[in-house]
Amino acid sequence: MRRPGVLAAGLVGIALAGGPLGSIHPAVAQQTQPTAQTQTEERKMDDLEQRVKILERLREIEEEKAAEKAKETVTVSAGKDGFTVQSSGGNFILRLRGLLQFDGSFFQGDEANAATDTFQVNSARPMVEATAYKIYEFKIVPDFGQGKTVLQDVTLDARFHPAAKVRAGKFKTPFGLERLQSETDLMFVSRALTTNLVPNRDLGIMVYGEILDGVLAYAGGVFNGVPDGSSGDADINDGKDAAARVFARPFRKTSLPGLQGLGIGLGVTHGINRGKPTATGLASYKTAGQQTFFSYLADSSPTALNTVVADGRRYRLSPQLYYYVGRFGLMGERVRASQDVQIEVEDPAGTFTMHEETIRNESWQVSASFFLTRDDASYKPAAPRKNFLPSEGTAGGIEITARYGRLSVDRGAFPVYADPAKSAREATEKAAGVNWYLNRIVKVTLDYSRTSFEGGAASGGDRPDEKVLQSRFQIAF
Amino acid sequence: MDFLHKGNPIMRLRKLFQVILLAAAAAAAGTILPAAAADVTLLNVSYDPTRELYKEFNAAFARHWKEKTGQSLSIQQSHGGSSKQARAVIDGLEADVVTLALAYDIDAIAERSQLLPRNWQGRLPNDSSPYTSTIIFLVRKGNPKKIKDWEDLARPGISVITPNPKTSGVARWNYMAAWGYALKKWGGDEVRAREFINRLFKNVPVLDSGARGATTTFVERGIGDVLINWENEVLLCAREMGRDRFDIVVPPTSILCEPVVSVVDKVAKRHRTLEVARAYLEYLYSEEGQHIEAKHYYRPRLASAAEKYKDQFPTVELFTLSDVAGDWHKANAAHFADGGVFDQIYQPGR
Numbered sequence: 114m115r116r117p118g119v120l121a122a123g124l125v126g127i128a129l130a131g132g133p134l135g136s137i138h139p140a141v142a143q144q145t146q147p148t149a150q151t152q153t154e155e156r157k158m159d160d161l162e163q164r165v166k167i168l169e170r171l172r173e174i175e176e177e178k179a180a181e182k183a184k185e186t187v188t189v190s191a192g193k194d195g196f197t198v199q200s201s202g203g204n205f206i207l208r209l210r211g212l213l214q215f216d217g218s219f220f221q222g223d224e225a226n227a228a229t230d231t232f233q234v235n236s237a238r239p240m241v242e243a244t245a246y247k248i249y250e251f252k253i254v255p256d257f258g259q260g261k262t263v264l265q266d267v268t269l270d271a272r273f274h275p276a277a278k279v280r281a282g283k284f285k286t287p288f289g290l291e292r293l294q295s296e297t298d299l300m301f302v303s304r305a306l307t308t309n310l311v312p313n314r315d316l317g318i319m320v321y322g323e324i325l326d327g328v329l330a331y332a333g334g335v336f337n338g339v340p341d342g343s344s345g346d347a348d349i350n351d352g353k354d355a356a357a358r359v360f361a362r363p364f365r366k367t368s369l370p371g372l373q374g375l376g377i378g379l380g381v382t383h384g385i386n387r388g389k390p391t392a393t394g395l396a397s398y399k400t401a402g403q404q405t406f407f408s409y410l411a412d413s414s415p416t417a418l419n420t421v422v423a424d425g426r427r428y429r430l431s432p433q434l435y436y437y438v439g440r441f442g443l444m445g446e447r448v449r450a451s452q453d454v455q456i457e458v459e460d461p462a463g464t465f466t467m468h469e470e471t472i473r474n475e476s477w478q479v480s481a482s483f484f485l486t487r488d489d490a491s492y493k494p495a496a497p498r499k500n501f502l503p504s505e506g507t508a509g510g511i512e513i514t515a516r517y518g519r520l521s522v523d524r525g526a527f528p529v530y531a532d533p534a535k536s537a538r539e540a541t542e543k544a545a546g547v548n549w550y551l552n553r554i555v556k557v558t559l560d561y562s563r564t565s566f567e568g569g570a571a572s573g574g575d576r577p578d579e580k581v582l583q584s585r586f587q588i589a590f
Numbered sequence: 591m592d593f594l595h596k597g598n599p600i601m602r603l604r605k606l607f608q609v610i611l612l613a614a615a616a617a618a619a620g621t622i623l624p625a626a627a628a629d630v631t632l633l634n635v636s637y638d639p640t641r642e643l644y645k646e647f648n649a650a651f652a653r654h655w656k657e658k659t660g661q662s663l664s665i666q667q668s669h670g671g672s673s674k675q676a677r678a679v680i681d682g683l684e685a686d687v688v689t690l691a692l693a694y695d696i697d698a699i700a701e702r703s704q705l706l707p708r709n710w711q712g713r714l715p716n717d718s719s720p721y722t723s724t725i726i727f728l729v730r731k732g733n734p735k736k737i738k739d740w741e742d743l744a745r746p747g748i749s750v751i752t753p754n755p756k757t758s759g760v761a762r763w764n765y766m767a768a769w770g771y772a773l774k775k776w777g778g779d780e781v782r783a784r785e786f787i788n789r790l791f792k793n794v795p796v797l798d799s800g801a802r803g804a805t806t807t808f809v810e811r812g813i814g815d816v817l818i819n820w821e822n823e824v825l826l827c828a829r830e831m832g833r834d835r836f837d838i839v840v841p842p843t844s845i846l847c848e849p850v851v852s853v854v855d856k857v858a859k860r861h862r863t864l865e866v867a868r869a870y871l872e873y874l875y876s877e878e879g880q881h882i883e884a885k886h887y888y889r890p891r892l893a894s895a896a897e898k899y900k901d902q903f904p905t906v907e908l909f910t911l912s913d914v915a916g917d918w919h920k921a922n923a924a925h926f927a928d929g930g931v932f933d934q935i936y937q938p939g940r
Contacts, residue, residue, distance in 0.1 A: 163749065166813045167795045174798060 195240075195590045203247060210240040212589045214258065216302060218402055221580035228404050228579070234258045235585070236296060238265060248272050264346070265314060276322040283346070286312040286339070287319060287332035287358040288380035290433035290446045291478070298493050300444075300512075301560045302583040303401040305478035306520040306542050310398075310429065310450040312336075312356070312382065314344040319356075328365050330378075333357035338384045338427065340396035341450055341474075349392040352385030354427065374437035376492075379430075386427040386452065394423030395454065398520060401544065401562040402581035406569055407522055407536040410456065410529075418459055421530045424469065425453030435492055440483055442490030447477040454530055472526050478518030478542075485511045488550070496553035510550035514560065518542045527568075537569030537576050558585040630866055631664045635685035637672040637759050637849065638800030639823045643886040644689075650882060651873045655866060663866065671800035672759025673698075679705065679854065686858045686867045689851040691759020693717070694918030696852050710852045719848040720874035721888040724906055725760070725767040727839040728808065728817040728824045735815045739841050740771040743816060744789035751814035753804045754797040755926050759849070760804075761797075764818045765932065766921060767845035770914035774843065788935040797936075809836075820847070822887035825902065838904075846908040 188199045195210035214236040220228040236258040243251045254266040268282040285293055289311030291304050319334025338354035339345040360378030367373065388394025390412070397408035409421035433446035451473040459465050482490050488497050488510040497510030519541045527533045546560025561582050569576030636644060648665040655663045668675065668683070672691035679685045680703045690696055693711060696718075700708045711718045729737050735748055743750050753761040768790055772783035796813060798804040801823055808817035809831055816839070817824070828838050851871050858864040873879045880892035884899035915921040925931045 163795075163813060166811050170796050170807050170811045170813055174796065174803070177799075 204245065206242075206244040208240075208242040208244075210242065210590055212236055212238040212240070212297060213587065214296070215586045217584040219582045220402060221582065222578070223580075225577075227577075228402055228581070234260075263344075265344075274322065276324045277320065278322050279318070279320055280334075281318040283314055283316045283344075284319075286315045286317075286336055286354075286356045286382065287321065287334065288312055288356055288382055288429065289431060289448065290378065290380075290435065290444065291480075294492060297556070297587065297589040299558075300442075300480050300482050300514040300548065301401070301516060301544060301546055301562070302558050302585045303403070303562070305480065305516060306398075306400075306518045306540055306564075307431075307446055307448045307476040307478045309342040309396070309520060310448040310474060310476050311342060311431070312339045312354075312429075313342060315339045315354075316345065316347075317353075317356075326366060328362055330360045331358070336384075338382075338386050340386075340394055340423070341429075341452075342396050342398070349389070349394055350385070350387040352387060354382050354384030354386070356380070356382040360433075371438055374491075375434070376436070377432075377434040379432050381431070382427070382429040384427050385425060386423040387425065388422035390420045390422065393421060395421060395452065398522075398540070400540065400564045400579045400581075401542060401583070402564075402579050404579055406540050406564075406566060406576060406579075407520075407531065407538075409454070409526075409531055418457055418465075421454050421456045423452055424455035426471070427452045437490045437492065440485075440488065440490055442482040442492075443479070444481075444492075445477070445479040448475065450474050456530060458529075468529050470525055470530060472523045472530065474520070474522050476518065476520040478516060480514065480516040482512050482514045482548075485513060488512070494550065497550045500552040501549075509552060510548075512548040512550070514544075514546045514548065516542065516544040516562075533568050533573065534571045535569065537566035539567040541565050554588055554590045556585075556587045556589070558587070559583070629662045629664060630863055631666060631861075632686045632863055632867060632870060633666045633668065633684060634687050634689055634870075635668045635675050635679055635683060636689040637675060637691040638669055638753075638802040639760070639805075639820055639826075640689065641667070641669055641802075642826065643822075643883060643888065646886070647874070647879060647882050650878055651870055654873060654878070655869065661866070665870075669800075669802070671753065671757035671761075671803075673762075674757045674799060679703070684857050684861070685854050686861055686863045687851065687853050687871055689849070689871075691847075691849050692762060692918055693848070693850045694762075694922055695759060696850055697918070699854070705854045705856045706852055707855065711850065713853075714851065714871060715875055716891055717848070718850045718852055719891075720851060720871075720879070721849065721883045721890050723847040723849065723888055724821045724844045724908055725764055725818060725847065726821050726824050726841065726844065726904070726906070728819065728827055729815065729837050729839050731833075731835055731837055733837050733839065737816050737839055740768055740790075740843075741775075741786075743768070743793065743818070744786055745793075748793050748816065749795055749814040750790060750793040751796065751798075751804050751808045751817045752794055752819075753800055755932050757799045758801060758804075760801040760820050760823075760847075762918075762921070762926060763820075763845060763847045765925065766911060766915060767818075769925070770845055770909050771841070771843060773914055774909070784931060784935070787931065791932075791936050794936075821889075821903070825887040840904040840906055843907045843909065845914075846910050 190197045195208050198207045199205070215232070216235040217232045219230045236256055238254050238256045240252065240254045248271060250270040250272065252266060252268045256263045256265045264283065266284050268280055268284045270278060270280045272278045287293070289308060292308050292311045292313060315336040315338065317334050317336030319332055321332035323330045334356055336354045336356055337345055337348035338352060358378060358380040360376055362376045364372035364375055386394045393409065393411065395409050397405045399405050410419060411421065412419040429448060429450045431446055431448045435444040451471055453469065453471050455467065455469045457465055457467045484490055486497065486508060489495070499507035499509065501507065501509035519539065521539045522531070524538065527538060542562055542564045544560055544562035546558060549557040551557065564579045566576040634644060644667055652663045652665060655661060672695045676690060676695035676698050679688060679699050688696055688699065696710060700706050700710055727737060729735070737743065737748070742748065752764045755761040755765050765787070768787060769783055772786040773780070776782040796807050798807055801819055804817060804819060805823055805827060807813050809827055824838055828836055851874060853864065853867045853871060855864070858867045875891070877892065877894070880890040880895040884890040884895045887902065889903055890896050890899070911918065911921065
């Protein structure tokens with residue numbers, strides 16, 4: 114009979130279990146009535162938990178304070194890019210930079226002492242740049258070089274977008290390739306003959322930018338207008354010049370390393386330029402040694418007679434290119450500059466005659482460079498891979514350069530508008546040099562230039578060649 | 591350009607006449623056509639816990655101003671510890687109005703930056719205090735530490751949360767409330783009052799910069815046994831966070847707090863917002879303004895609003911600052927200035 118057995122087993126089980134609450138219940142009773150030790154341990158746990166929370170909260174508060182302080186922190190830094198004061202967040206930046214160029218020019222075969230061997234401070238420029246709200250930039254660059262005080266650049270920029278920026282003030286006209294290259298990045302001490310035909314700094318307003326991620330750059334604006342190769346601080350007439358330039362690097366974003374460094378462009382200026390005897394609106398042309406080899410006729414007394422003045426349309430066009438691949442660099446440009454001119458002359462019989470002409474001058478140049486060290490050539494050279502450190506046996510960057518160029522004056526300029534006995538009708542330059550980049554901010558240049566002429570001497574002869582050795586010690590930051 | 595200087599005189603005169611006509615037409619259009627309603631922006635720099643109050647008040651005032659003048663108004667808010675906010679305005683934060691926890695902070699703006707006149711407090715009713723408040727406690731549900739009065743805050747083992755009197759207006763009110771309690775309890779004995787304050791601040795583990803930060807520490811971080819804070823902040827906490835988590839403890843006595851407001855005259859003149867800034871502060875005293883304040887647990891001055899919301903404010907015996915310290919200049923010099931009583935006694939608790 115199983116039921117009584119099951120019942121007995123159940124009763125035994127219950128007995129073993131201590132009845133309804135039997136031996137099980139003492140353990141359960143212990144769990145529901147915490148001991149003093151448990152309570153103490155719980156209090157300790159709570160206490161520890163509070164301490165951890167307090168420490169975490171204190172850390173949070175310190176982080177909030179640090180974040181608040183960081184908003185007000187002004188950063189001051191000094192380095193290869195000059196001295197910078199920047200507000201937290203970068204909304205306001207003040208930057209001080211500088212350029213110093215100490216040059217030497219030594220003329221060879223100059224028995225007639227037509228040119229003077231000299232040292233000079235070519236440029237001494239403190240540069241002040243200020244940026245507000247990351248969009249608006251102000252820059253002022255005076256220059257105390259060559260014993261003069263000149264305001265080289267004063268610009269106000271509004272950079273709304275990489276493709277849409279506005280600039281107003283005094284700055285380089287967007288035209289010539291070598292002229293637009295920074296003074297600190299030139300291959301030679303002096304710019305090529307072509308730069309004689311290219312406007313330098315002018316006052317105006319310009320829109321500019323880059324599109325297609327820098328593949329195409331454009332600039333266009335209205336300016337006072339300056340004579341060839343010159344800068345200006347005020348206009349001499351009501352006429353204004355329009356200038357525009359486009360420059361493309363079509364392979365910049367491609368995977369063709371051999372062509373990524375190719376750039377081609379076109380610059381143009383057009384305007385009306387009218388001068389007067391006291392401000393002719395015309396320029397003279399100079400050699401690498403800064404010797405004048407061409408100038409228009411001008412009377413020593415400021416009268417309207419016998420002085421060539423600009424009288425109308427001024428037009429310039431310049432196709433240009435550069436190509437940089439590895440250690441090799443090449444730059445070339447051609448410039449055509451035409452200007453309507455006028456001169457009133459009095460013949461021995463007392464008759465006055467007005468002559469008018471459109472003078473068309475042309476120039477071109479090719480410059481090449483090659484780094485002997487393992488550095489890359491560029492329109493804007495970067496710092497050498499290894500600075501000049503004799504203790505470590507590193508030489509900095511060493512670059513050899515060569516240039517060939519020519520400037521041809523319109524034959525129609527002679528003899529009515531220029532004296533063939535004093536002004537050459539053509540100049541051809543050959544130059545070679547070396548640049549030593551000690552580091553990011555120090556550069557030494559040594560080059561030799563020989564310029565030969567057609568015309569420019571008495572009796573139809575040729576002006577003697579100019580042979581000049583030039584040096585430059587440069588610090589730029 | 592060159593074209594104005596070229597061509598025959600008749601043509602030049604014609605061109606000049608056209609230019610003059612165009613200019614005249616433009617000027618006439620400007621006077622005939624009504625000027626489009628101009629957007630005006632105000633910046634209200636306020637103390638820490640008034641976010642909810644000004645969110646509703648600003649919307650109400652903007653509606654009122656639009657109806658009255660047709661002008662669209664945008665009101666920006668800045669919140670933080672009262673003293674910290676005052677320093678920000680002194681340092682150049684362009685506030686059109688300031689609404690701060692205590693008069694001393696606006697006095698500091700007047701004295702150090704001359705952005706508003708020193709007699710600013712007399713320009714609005716009730717010494718430029720549109721509402722009042724007091725200081726009460728928030729404790730954990732069930733009040734496990736049995737906190738009933740100020741004396742309990744100084745007991746060993748109690749963790750008290752209050753903001754930093756160096757940066758927070760309510761922290762100064764908290765301190766002066768405790769100080770006033772002690773003076774009253776010990777018959778004006780400043781030595782015993784100072785000893786009481788010392789014991790109280792020994793129990794403070796964390797000093798937040800403002801009232802809202804202290805609330806965060808207590809409510810969200812779960813630190814401390816009791817939070818001393820504005821009455822409005824404590825009542826708001828209990829409502830928002832639920833009475834199942836916290837209990838409110840109203841001490842038998844506390845201090846009458848009088849937050850104050852002022853136009854920042856020089857900034858408002860520069861922004862051409864003087865008229866609207868004045869109207870904005872005056873609206874705090876209006877029927878609608880007072881009801882909004884009461885709704886957000888600020889004790890209104892207007893009798894009708896006080897009557898309507900009387901049940902939501904506990905009964906407390908209130909003493910004033912002048913009863914216990916004279917004025918804020920004296921209180922600041924004695925207690926909160928560098929080297930004052932607070933600097934001498936404060937050490938983080940636990």
